[in-house]
Amino acid sequence: MEELLNTTAADVTQLKYALDTFYFLVCGALVMWMAAGFAMLESGLVRAKNTTEILTKNVALYAVSCIMYLVCGYAIMYGGEYLLSGITGDGFTGAEEPATYAPSADFFFQVVFVATAMSIVSGAVAERMKLWAFLAFAIVMTGFIYPMEGSWTWGGNAVFGMYTLGDLGFSDFAGSGIVHMAGAAAALAGVLVLGARKGKYTKEGGVNAIPGANLPLATLGTFILWLGWFGFNGGSVLATSDVANSNAVAVVFMNTNAAAAGGVVAALIVARLLFGKADLTMALNGALAGLVAITAEPSTPSALQATLFGAIGGVLVVFSILTLDKMKIDDPVGAISVHGVVGLLGLLLVPLTNDGAAFSGQIIGALTIFGWVFGTSLVTWFIIKAVIGVRVTEEEEYEGVDISECGMEAYPEFTSAK
Amino acid sequence: MKMVSAVIKPFKLDDVREALSEIGVQGITVTEVKGFGRQKGHTELYRGAEYVVDFLPKVRVDAAVSSDIVDQVVEAISSAAQTGKIGDGKIFVTSIEQVVRIRTGETGTEAL
Numbered sequence: 287m288e289e290l291l292n293t294t295a296a297d298v299t300q301l302k303y304a305l306d307t308f309y310f311l312v313c314g315a316l317v318m319w320m321a322a323g324f325a326m327l328e329s330g331l332v333r334a335k336n337t338t339e340i341l342t343k344n345v346a347l348y349a350v351s352c353i354m355y356l357v358c359g360y361a362i363m364y365g366g367e368y369l370l371s372g373i374t375g376d377g378f379t380g381a382e383e384p385a386t387y388a389p390s391a392d393f394f395f396q397v398v399f400v401a402t403a404m405s406i407v408s409g410a411v412a413e414r415m416k417l418w419a420f421l422a423f424a425i426v427m428t429g430f431i432y433p434m435e436g437s438w439t440w441g442g443n444a445v446f447g448m449y450t451l452g453d454l455g456f457s458d459f460a461g462s463g464i465v466h467m468a469g470a471a472a473a474l475a476g477v478l479v480l481g482a483r484k485g486k487y488t489k490e491g492g493v494n495a496i497p498g499a500n501l502p503l504a505t506l507g508t509f510i511l512w513l514g515w516f517g518f519n520g521g522s523v524l525a526t527s528d529v530a531n532s533n534a535v536a537v538v539f540m541n542t543n544a545a546a547a548g549g550v551v552a553a554l555i556v557a558r559l560l561f562g563k564a565d566l567t568m569a570l571n572g573a574l575a576g577l578v579a580i581t582a583e584p585s586t587p588s589a590l591q592a593t594l595f596g597a598i599g600g601v602l603v604v605f606s607i608l609t610l611d612k613m614k615i616d617d618p619v620g621a622i623s624v625h626g627v628v629g630l631l632g633l634l635l636v637p638l639t640n641d642g643a644a645f646s647g648q649i650i651g652a653l654t655i656f657g658w659v660f661g662t663s664l665v666t667w668f669i670i671k672a673v674i675g676v677r678v679t680e681e682e683e684y685e686g687v688d689i690s691e692c693g694m695e696a697y698p699e700f701t702s703a704k
Numbered sequence: 705m706k707m708v709s710a711v712i713k714p715f716k717l718d719d720v721r722e723a724l725s726e727i728g729v730q731g732i733t734v735t736e737v738k739g740f741g742r743q744k745g746h747t748e749l750y751r752g753a754e755y756v757v758d759f760l761p762k763v764r765v766d767a768a769v770s771s772d773i774v775d776q777v778v779e780a781i782s783s784a785a786q787t788g789k790i791g792d793g794k795i796f797v798t799s800i801e802q803v804v805r806i807r808t809g810e811t812g813t814e815a816l
Contacts, residue, residue, distance in 0.1 A: 495750035561749045568751060608752045620751070 302527040303378050307387040309526040309535075310395050316517025317398040321348045323510030324405035328412060329696075330504025331567065331619045333496065335686025336413045337696035343408045343417060347424045351401040354429035359400060360393055362433035363441045386525055395521055399465050400428045402518070406469030409619035411476045414483050414683050417691040419676040426666045427472055434662075435655050439464045445654055455637075455644030456651035460522035462582035462632030463652055468659045470626025474615070475663035480676055482616030484683055493611045496618070501566055508570040512546050515577045519584045538584040542577065545584070545596030549576020552600030560604070571607065571620045572600035575628040582632035586639040595635050599628045630656075705800040705813060706774040710765045711737065711793040712785040717763050723784035724767060727776050730816065733766040743790055762793060768800055770813050 325344035329337050361368045377385030437443045444450045458464050519542045525531040553572020557565040576596025606623035633652050636643040682690035738759035745758040805815035
C-alpha cells in the first residue's frame with residue numbers, strides 16, 4: 287500500500303512537471319506568433335513601396351534574435367554555458383534541485399521575448415534605414431544589450447555589482463520595462479541617429495501625414511499581438527499545475543484582455559475628440575498601449591483596475607504620438623510611444639496594486655533599463671553609422687527601400703519574364 | 705450628333721443611368737476618373753497630421769446622342785446628378801464629326 291502511494295505521489299509530481307512544461311511551451315509559441323503580429327502591423331503602417339523590406343526585416347530579426355540568444359544571450363541573462371550546452375538535459379530526474387519544467391522550455395519562452403524587444407525597433411526606423419545596418423544592430427541588441435539588463439532584472443544579478451533591483455522593490459511581471467521599454471529605448475536611439483523620413487516635417491515646423499498603405503494588415507497585426515499577449519503575460523506566471531497558479535493564470539488572461547479593451551476605447555474617444563474623426567491607427571495603438579500598460583503587473587489588479595490602467599495607456603499613447611511628432615522624432619508606427627512611454631507607465635502602475643513593489647524601486651529600475659539600453663544602443667548605432675552607414679540615399683528612399691534593399695516589390699505590376 | 709460628357713459624383717451613377725435610359729439613350733460609356741475643381745481637393749487627418757487629397761474620385765459618363773435630344777440629355781443628367789453641394793460635377797457638350805458601328809458599318813445617326 288505504501289509503495290503504491292509513493293508511486294502515485296511520484297507520478298503526480300511528474301505530471302505537474304509535464305503540465306507546466308507543456309503550458310510554458312504553448313505560451314512561448316503564442317509569443318512567437320507576436321512576431322507575425324509585428325510584421326503585419328508594421329507592413330500595414332508603412333507605404334506600399336517599403337513593404338518587402340519591412341517584412342524581410344521582421345523575419346530576419348526574429349531569426350537573428352533566436353540565434354544570438356542561443357549563442358550567448360541566455361547565458362549572459364540567466365547564467366549557464368554559452369551555446370546552451372547541457373540545456374537539453376532533464377530538469378527533473380537526478381537533478382540536484384528538480385526544476386518544475388524542462389530547462390529547454392525555459393529557453394524557448396525567454397527567446398521569444400528577445401525577439402519581441404527587437405521587433406519594436408524595426409517599426410520605428412522603418413522606411414529609411416538600411417536593412418543590413420538594422421540587422422547588425424539586432425546582433426548586438428539581442429546578444430548583449432538586452433541580456434545584460436535582463437540579467438539585472440529577471441536574472442537577479444547586481445547592476446555592475448553596485449545594487450540589486452529586486453532588493454529595491456523593483457517588480458516587472460512580464461516585461462513592460464524589461465522588454466517593451468527596452469525595445470523602445472533602442473528604437474529611440476536609432477531614430478535620433480537616423481533622422482525623420484523625408485517629407486515628414488516641413489521647414490516651417492509643420493507635420494505632414496504619411497498614411498500607411500494597408501490598414502486591414504495593421505488591424506490583423508494588432509489582433510495577432512493581442513492574442514500573442516496571452517502567452518506573453520499568461521506564460522509569465524511560469525506554472526499552471528495547481529489551483530493557485532491556474533487561478534493566477536486565469537486572472538492574468540482576464541486582466542490582459544481587459545486592459546487592451548480599455549486602451550482601444552480610450553484611444554478611440556481621445557482621437558475622436560482631438561481630430562473629429564475616429565482614427566483607426568490610434569485605436570490600434572491604443573490596444574497595444576493597454577497591453578503594454580498591464581504587462582508589468584497583470585496578476586494583482588482587479589478587472590476594473592486593469593481596464594482603467596489600459597485606458598490610461600490608451601490616452602497617454604495618443605498624446606505621446608502627437609508630442610513626439612512635435613519634437614520631430616519620426617516613428618511611423620508609434621512604437622516608441624506604445625512600448626516606451628506606456629512601458630514606463632506600466633512600471634509606475636505596479637505599486638498601486640502590488641505591495642511587493644515600491645515606486646522608488648520602479649523608478650530606479652526604469653532609469654537603469656532606459657539608461658543602459660539607450661546609451662549602449664546610441665553607441666552601437668553611431669559605430670554602425672561610421673562603418674556602413676544607417677540610412678539609404680535620398681533617391682532610394684523616394685523609390686522605396688523594397689527596390690534598393692531587397693530588389694523586389696511587394697506588389698509588382700507591369701513585369702514580364704525575360 | 706453630340707457627345708455629352710458628364711463628370712459626376714460616383715454615388716449618382718445609377719440615378720444618371722436610369723434617367724438616360726428613360727429618355728431613350730441607347731448606350732453610355734463610364735470611366736472612373738480623378739480630378740479637382742475650385743475647391744482644389746480637400747484635407748484629411750492621419751494620426752493627427754493633415755494631408756491633402758489633391759484629386760477626388762469622380763465618374764465620367766459619355767453619351768453620344770443625336771442633336772435633337774441633346775437638351776433633354778443634359779437636363780436628365782443635371783437633375784439626376786444634382787445634390788446642391790460642392791463637387792456635383794460638370795457637363796461638357798461637343799460636336800461629333802462621325803460615328804461608325806463596327807459590326808454593320810452603319811454611319812452617322814444610324815450608328816448611334
